[in-house]
Amino acid sequence: MQAKYGRRPWALVTALILIWVASPALAGEKQPPEDKVAVVNGSVITRADFDMEMSHVQRRLFSMGTPLSNSQLSEIKKEVLENLIDRELLYQESQKKGIKVDKAAINEQLMILKKRFASEAEFKNALSRMNLSEAAIKSQFKRRMAIQQLIDNQFAQKVTVSDKETKAYYDSHPDSFKQPEQVRARHILIKVDPQADESQKAKARKKLEKIQLKLQKGEDFAALAKEFSQGSTSAQGGDVGYFSRGQVVRPFEEAAFALRPGEVSDIVETRFGYHLIKVIDKRPQTTIAYEDIKDRLEEYLKQEKVQKEVSLYVEKLKEKAKVERFLTENPE
The missing domain is CATH 1.10.4030.10 (Porin chaperone SurA, peptide-binding domain)
Incomplete structure (x- = not known):
C-alpha cells in the first residue's frame, strides 16, 4: 500500500x-x-x-x-x-x-x-x-x-x-498484501570505527572471538549479548526483532537468512563492526488475510x-x- x-x-x-x-x-x-x-x-x-x-x-x-x-x-x-x-x-x-x-x-x-x-x-x-x-x-x-x-x-x-471499496482494492492489488520471508535474530556486536586501522580491527575481532568461545561452551547467547554487545539492542539480549530482506545491511542479512532457527553464525563483518548472529525464528512468505x-x-x-x-x-x-x-x- x-x-x-x-x-x-x-x-x-x-x-x-x-x-x-x-x-x-x-x-x-x-x-x-x-x-x-x-x-x-x-x-x-x-x-x-x-x-x-x-x-x-x-x-x-x-x-x-x-x-x-x-x-x-x-x-x-x-x-x-x-x-x-x-x-x-x-x-x-x-x-x-x-x-x-x-x-x-x-x-x-x-x-x-x-x-x-x-x-x-x-x-x-x-x-x-x-x-x-x-x-x-x-x-x-x-x-x-x-x-x-x-x-x-x-x-x-x-x-x-x-467495505466494497476496500475488498475491491484488496482483490485487485494482490502483490501489495504479500508478507515477505522474515527472520527474527539476536546479535552481539563489537563496534569498529570506520576509520580504524588493522590493529584496532584485530583487537575488536579478538574480543568477539573470546565471546564466541563462551557460546561454544554452552553459555546463553542472550545473557552474553546483555553483558558484552555494544549494539543498541544489548539490553534486550541482542534481539533485533523480525526483519525482511533489504531492511538490514547486506552481510548481516545474508548470514541471518542462511541460518536455521537456533543456529549461530560465524563472525560477520559489517560497516558497524563484528557480529555474532543467532536466528530465533523464521517466517515464510505469506499473504495477509483481508480481515487482518x-x-x-x-x-x-x-x-x-x-x-x-x-x-x-x-x-x-x-x-x-x-x-x-x-x-x-x-x-x-
Missing part, C-alpha cells in the same frame, strides 16, 4: 501531517530579496526554508538508495517549492477560517519532540546546529497543527470508504481520498492567490 515513486513523493497530506524539526518555514518575516524563493499573498518563503526542506528530502532519498540525475534533482526542487507554497496557502486559509491551536497541545508536541533526545542540553545543541530556536519550533508546530485542523474539518471528517488488513486498508484509502480532495482544494486556492516564484539553480 505504499505510494510508488513518481507519484508526487512529498504527497501533500503526508507532508503536512509529519512533524520534523528541520523546516522553520516562518513565512511572513521580512527577508532580503535575494533570500526568497517565493512570495505567497505577501508572505515570504525563504531560501533557508527551501534549503532545509531539500536537505530533508535528499537525506530520505539517499537512505532509500535512490540515485538522482541532474534532471530529476531539478524536478524535485520544483516539487519541494510547490509543496512549501501549498503549505503556506493552507495555513493562510486556516487563519481565514479562524482556526486556533491550543497552547497546551503545542507544548505537548514539544515535549514529545524533546523526549527523542537524551537530555535538554542535547536538544538545545541540535537546535543550535540547525540555527533554530524553541520559539521557532513552537511556531512550526502551531502552523502544522492549524493546517491539520483545516484538513480534518474540511475533508477528513466527511470522507468515507465502504481491512481496517488499515480502509484508513489508507481514506487518506488517498483526502489527499485528492486537498490537492484540488489547493489548486483552487492558487487560482485566487498571488504567488510569485523566484527559485533559481545555485551555481555548482
